[in-house]
Amino acid sequence: MSKVFVIDTNKQPLSPVHPGYARLLLAQGKAAVFRRFPFTIILKETEEQPVVQSLRLKLDPGSKTTGLAVINDATGDVVFAAEIEHRGTAIKHALQHRRAVRRGRRLRQTRYRKPRFDNRTRCTGWISPSLESRVANVLTWVKRLMRVCSIGAISLELVKFDMQQLENPEISGVEYQQGTLAGYEVREYLLEKWNRACTYCGARDIPLQVEHIQAKANGGTDRISNLCLACDSCNKAKGKRDIRVFLAEKPDLLARVLAQAKASLVGAAAVNTTRWVLYRRLSALDLPVECGSGGLTKFNRTLRKLPKEHWIDAACVGKSTPHEVKLAGVVPLQITATGYGNRQMCNVNEIGFPCSKPKGAKKVRGYQTGDLVRAVVTSGTKQGVYVGRVLVRANGFFDIRTNQGRVQGIGYRFCAPIHRSDGYSYRKGAGHSSQVSATRGFPARFL
Numbered sequence: 001m002s003k004v005f006v007i008d009t010n011k012q013p014l015s016p017v018h019p020g021y022a023r024l025l026l027a028q029g030k031a032a033v034f035r036r037f038p039f040t041i042i043l044k045e046t047e048e049q050p051v052v053q054s055l056r057l058k059l060d061p062g063s064k065t066t067g068l069a070v071i072n073d074a075t076g077d078v079v080f081a082a083e084i085e086h087r088g089t090a091i092k093h094a095l096q097h098r099r100a101v102r103r104g105r106r107l108r109q110t111r112y113r114k115p116r117f118d119n120r121t122r123c124t125g126w127i128s129p130s131l132e133s134r135v136a137n138v139l140t141w142v143k144r145l146m147r148v149c150s151i152g153a154i155s156l157e158l159v160k161f162d163m164q165q166l167e168n169p170e171i172s173g174v175e176y177q178q179g180t181l182a183g184y185e186v187r188e189y190l191l192e193k194w195n196r197a198c199t200y201c202g203a204r205d206i207p208l209q210v211e212h213i214q215a216k217a218n219g220g221t222d223r224i225s226n227l228c229l230a231c232d233s234c235n236k237a238k239g240k241r242d243i244r245v246f247l248a249e250k251p252d253l254l255a256r257v258l259a260q261a262k263a264s265l266v267g268a269a270a271v272n273t274t275r276w277v278l279y280r281r282l283s284a285l286d287l288p289v290e291c292g293s294g295g296l297t298k299f300n301r302t303l304r305k306l307p308k309e310h311w312i313d314a315a316c317v318g319k320s321t322p323h324e325v326k327l328a329g330v331v332p333l334q335i336t337a338t339g340y341g342n343r344q345m346c347n348v349n350e351i352g353f354p355c356s357k358p359k360g361a362k363k364v365r366g367y368q369t370g371d372l373v374r375a376v377v378t379s380g381t382k383q384g385v386y387v388g389r390v391l392v393r394a395n396g397f398f399d400i401r402t403n404q405g406r407v408q409g410i411g412y413r414f415c416a417p418i419h420r421s422d423g424y425s426y427r428k429g430a431g432h433s434s435q436v437s438a439t440r441g442f443p444a445r446f447l
């Protein structure tokens, strides 16, 4: 089950404890809540030479969501799990918007402006801002977790597909050719390349078979560029016919299949780029970094009969994965990157003219938009207890976004901070896409 992180008075990380024990320590006054996300308590005494379990932090970086799990290698216990939702597309849109406004401004007939010559350079290792934010999100959380628990090693899913093993299977030994791993790398690659759907009819969420575009009976090979995915009925319908004959009545589809068969995986390549950057930056943390491939992760997860979730994938990364991964009672923390606002001084309309007042001060009475607060209103018409993210207003009467909806006009005097805005928002429960958990808030005892 998810454990509670513990640090001593000197902020040295100790072994995580059972939530029940953490509640006992809090009730007895031996500890205090240090941080809500991830939930950490601080002891009121120093531990002399503490015995601390060394834990392993495992990461499954994705383009939209990164899975994260802290696992005890010796026992197989998952101590902490989280999923980070990145804001790559939001950054891309913001930059495109800024660029459009800038272009509009410079094209306006105002004054002559000499063109700048090409004086802009990029430092080595530059990656685009949207990719940079993904790497930075992960690195932020690795560092945050290293502060509250003792992490002895990192496992990283470095590549989605082991390209070398795909290209040149004979170098990787007999295990990949005939053994239990056979087909995993290839299958994962094909699922990504053909968007997890039948190539010919587009059916999804059904068992898909590896299909040879040029049938083996006609001399087609097992080369990856000759493979696609087909459902059972399409596979049988095509048989050993030539693709040009089979799709003669669907020229559009034929052209697309032929083009895609040759195309490289641009998206996957971008993800692979960030993984390498992440790998280099993690290696700089002076911890051993173990690497695994996506095929191996899926193999580990399937072998242990575990469901597909980002955080479970993270727990299954790499060869170090314990024989039994204990997931019972683990509730992943859903982390969404929100950023810290923007530097634009006021809003502009669609043609780039200012259309609002300049922004006010970011902090009002010690609070800023995004802080998680608990307001106990004892007087007036809005009596009650409200917990949620705050939206500050200059007059000192804030809005609070609770699970039940937005409450307006809560005086700052009634508020007490729970967790200061730190660039992320939090939610407990299953995946971001899950309907069931969308309404589930934080457990009452954490607030």
Ligand SMILES: [Zn+2]
Binding pocket: 198, 199, 200, 201, 202, 203, 230, 231, 232, 233, 234, 235
């Ligand atoms: Zn089909």
